[in-house]
Amino acid sequence: MPGAASSHGLIWMILRRIGVALVLALVVSFLVYAATTVLPGDVAAAVLGRNATPEAVAALREQLGLGDPFVQRYLGWLGDLVRGDLGTSLAGTRMPVSELIATPVRNTAVLAGATLLLLVPLALLVGILSGVRQGRSLDRAAAGVSLTLTAVPEFVIGALLVLALAVYVPVLPAVSLVSGDVNPLTVPEFLVLPVLTLIIAGAAYLIRIVRISTIEAMATDYVEAARLAGVPERRIVVRYAVRNSLAPTIQAVSATAQWLLGGVFIVEVLFAYPGVGNALVTAVQVRDVPVIQAIAMLLALAFILINLVADIATILVDPRLRAAA
Known part of the structure; x- marks a missing residue:
């Protein structure tokens, strides 16, 4: 029936828009993570400050997983993001980012x-x-x-x-x-x-x-x-x-x-x-x-x-x- 075919076409067009949005969100997540991981300087050293000992910097790097492969870190971060876990702030009282x-x-x-x-x-x-x-x-x-x-x-x-x-x-x-x-x-x-x-x-x-x-x-x-x-x-x-x-x-x-x-x-x-x-x-x-x-x-x-x-x-x-x- 023409009406049913038109309805199916409309639904398919909307589903395609949703699919494109999901793919775009995935691409953006990769770009955001990549951009924030290539920032100049050592994140652990910057967070701990100038008076931090090498041992403390190394411990924080280990805690943050900075020594792991990039893809592994990205997939872990993406999985947390999908579950609604935005991570923990590195500054101040180390509050959950969502709070x-x-x-x-x-x-x-x-x-x-x-x-x-x-x-x-x-x-x-x-x-x-x-x-x-x-x-x-x-x-x-x-x-x-x-x-x-x-x-x-x-x-x-x-x-x-x-x-x-x-x-x-x-x-x-x-x-x-x-x-x-x-x-x-x-x-x-x-x-x-x-x-x-x-x-x-x-x-x-x-x-x-x-x-x-x-x-x-x-x-x-x-x-x-x-x-x-x-x-x-x-x-x-x-x-x-x-x-x-x-x-x-x-x-x-x-x-x-x-x-x-x-x-x-x-x-x-x-x-x-x-x-x-x-x-x-x-x-x-x-x-x-x-x-x-x-x-x-x-x-x-x-x-x-x-x-x-x-x-x-x-x-x-x-x-x-x-x-x-």
Whole structure:
């Protein structure tokens, strides 16, 4: 039956995307492990410090398995990773890495989540209105602002916001020093400047893509036919333009979320926000390889997962891809 064949083709297409994501995750894990094992210097000596005795360095190297073959070490690390064991930190109290990064990961998730919850609806609204009102004052203003913001990096936007809202008009804290296990949502004043920085820096790209997609959808023959049939303009926008611009919009939101994973690191360092970005900087400074590996893998897996979800969503909403399946 044609319907069953189409359904099987759709499932097979989704399974292929999942398979590619799994292979990519495996390749990334190898690259992360290889990159962190070829860092210059002796990890054991760096962890123990200058006053460490040769015997202590040798004992730590033995404990870390640094004398074992590379493939054996990688497979052991990969097996632990699959089981959810991220290893033990080499610095400080030698805490399990999963416990050490739990709070920074939560803080980063709160920052990124708050940004997306505000950025995506705002950018979609402005992009759709600009596309529907192409050439009018709103469209020209949105195009000019988004084009300007595209050329301004996050740290410049953040610095300007600090000057404006924490120095000249001191209504917000200049740094986001959320202490201990305090949930950032309970101290929203520390989130305002980082979130605002990310929204301003990230909205421009999404607005442009949504605007272009809306313009293309509004120029199609079926929209013109709906107008000739007397369908109200608001219904045309919602039923035809928005629906048929979903696929590129999903990909644009995915790209924005992936950009946010990198942008949030810069903003965390700029505002001293206790997230994954600052945890990674600290780990690099003290050569805490297990923490570096864990954060790098979490970041890579987040990229892969976002891309996978966007691909599957695009397949489900795009009739051309469903037909091809």
